[in-house]
Amino acid sequence: MILRTEGIVIERREWSEASQLLTLFTATHGRLHAIAKGARRPKSRHGGGVDLLDRVQALFYPRPGGLNLLAETSVLPGFRGLRARLDRLLAGLGVAEALRDGTRDEEPAPEVYALAAETLGRLGESDRPGVELAAFESRFLAAVGLAPRLDACASCGGEAPEGEPVGFSADSGGVVCRACAAESGAALRTLRPAARALLRSLAAGTPAARVRPDAASLRQARAALTDLLRTLGERPSRPGDRFARWIEQSPARG
Amino acid sequence: MAETDSLKRLKEELGKLPGIGERSAERIAQHLLALPSEEALALARAIRDVKQKIRACSRCGGLAEGDLCPVCSDSKRDAAVLCVVEGANDMRSLEATGAFRGVYHVLGGRLSPLEGVAPEDLSVEALLSRVKAGGVREVVLATNPTAEGDATALFLLRVLAPLGVKVTRIARGLPSGGTIEHASPPMLADAIEGRTELREDGASPAARGN
Structure with a gap:
């Protein structure tokens, strides 16, 4: 079974020569760890690899309790201006x-x-x-x-003075x-x-x-x-x- | 099948190399065994030499056999143009192009807030010292075009700008030989934003900027 979801790349590690180990935060499955085999090859189904903070459309084979296998990722438009400034x-x-x-x-x-x-x-x-x-x-x-808790003491519930x-x-x-x-x-x-x-x-x-x-x-x-x-x-x-x-x-x- | 300890050890060591599995290790070990002694020992000597002789260049942090690497030792290189790279491999790749005649500074990685790599973990202070020492006209930031490579470049821009040196970033966009159809949206956006004037005299944008 292959699943489709949209996600944000929140962690990326190089894995072997051309693969990437990714953590995505997805719209439908929450945090998801997956391997994108051969991702860094220019003609791969991952378009040469994905990067941190990319928003991607991902097709993946779920491996419950293990490392999911990404079949394909495409980078979606968005978040582009992020890289223009350090802050x-x-x-x-x-x-x-x-x-x-x-x-x-x-x-x-x-x-x-x-x-x-x-x-x-x-x-x-x-x-x-x-x-x-x-x-x-x-x-x-x-x-x-x-x-x-900001209105009262988070420890005892008593007054935490304002001003x-x-x-x-x-x-x-x-x-x-x-x-x-x-x-x-x-x-x-x-x-x-x-x-x-x-x-x-x-x-x-x-x-x-x-x-x-x-x-x-x-x-x-x-x-x-x-x-x-x-x-x-x-x-x-x-x-x-x-x-x-x-x-x-x-x-x-x- | 019983095998000698030394052959077993050789296969174990070969199996630790990237991309070498058990079968490949077996094949390479058998090949080495079949080689004339002198050829097999030449490989052993080459490995030993690499480990014993290669060190970080005292000036740029690249790979050197003496105090300085071949680039820093070359008086014909333009020391006024300093190219900052993440690692010695990147320096080697840029050297292979033959397109850059300046000198390098190897950072030893890239800033990574998520992995806890901060400026003090890289040779940022050494870079600033080189620029402050004078004689550098331009710093070319050739960190990778990734989020962390960009963060590194933007950070370096921040600390270099007050020193009054020109700071440039390597171009990004479509790879040579690639096609628009197969390019990712970020690649295409980079290519459009970084478009350059096409001129019949063939002058490159970098050459025009200098």
Whole structure:
């Protein structure tokens, strides 16, 4: 039996001389690992190979519990502008990373696929990719049941005061009150009121184009979302953070 | 069938090579066994030499037998044009074209946020040092036209631009001998966006840009 689906390439590894081992996030089958034999040959049924963040139409032979076999892939138009700017591309790879680490094999999640495809499409034209990525991460976390608690202490349910900096704990799942923060003993991330408001706004579904955060608030909100995403994956850390950090610290940064 | 330890070991070692299965390993081992000693040992010596003599060029990171690789040792090469590649294999492929007369810088990979490869894992600092040392007019970014290759190129652009050097990217699009009908949409889009003026005098866009 051969199946057809549409997917986004979220991981790609070279496999033997000409084959590729791909992880797709698909509209119908969720995360899917598959091998594309001979993909890198120019006349293969995979058009010379597919790349990370390509949106593809895929025909595959399912191998339950094993590595699926891709019979044919064709790259569909879309996401093109992603590659024109480093910040867009990094945000796009952030989407791929969330899908790779935060979803499960062959567990359909059409709403997450639609969210990812829409986000990548918008990122291709975005002047503020960081905000788009934060909006994606917020909605993605909500879709997988990990939306942060922002109205009250995520640990005890008590009041987490508004209008002043507040602690944020990914382990607790949101903002924490002073007492719980002190009790945890750990150094917690601090959210300034504007960052908390931004997280609320994104959680309420406000489109990225309609929020105008300052740089520090965006950085804090993204860090909080990243902490939450980190709790999802099998991998202990999000390597993309290292890359972004280097860019921020680069003395040559514009 | 009983076989000698050394033949068994040879087959095991051959079987570790890419694309060599058990049958192929058996065939090659039998072939080596049948060769005159001098021919078989020449292969052994070649393997030993490669492992013992080849090292990274102290200037570009390419493959060298001495301190410098053949390109860096060649005084006729244009040291003002520096081509950045992901690996020594890419340098070899570009050299095979005979179309590039500048020098190289081998990064030792490409940035990969998904696999945790960050700038400090590559020879980015060495590249910046070479450019800062002066004498480089143009840096040609010849990383692969993949998402990670593009991210690497865009990152390098960001750190090179303040140094006042011209930064170019190798062209992308349709392969020579390919057909439009069989090209993928990204390939065609690249080809259209990167179209160049056709001139009767045959001057290449790169030559015109210089």
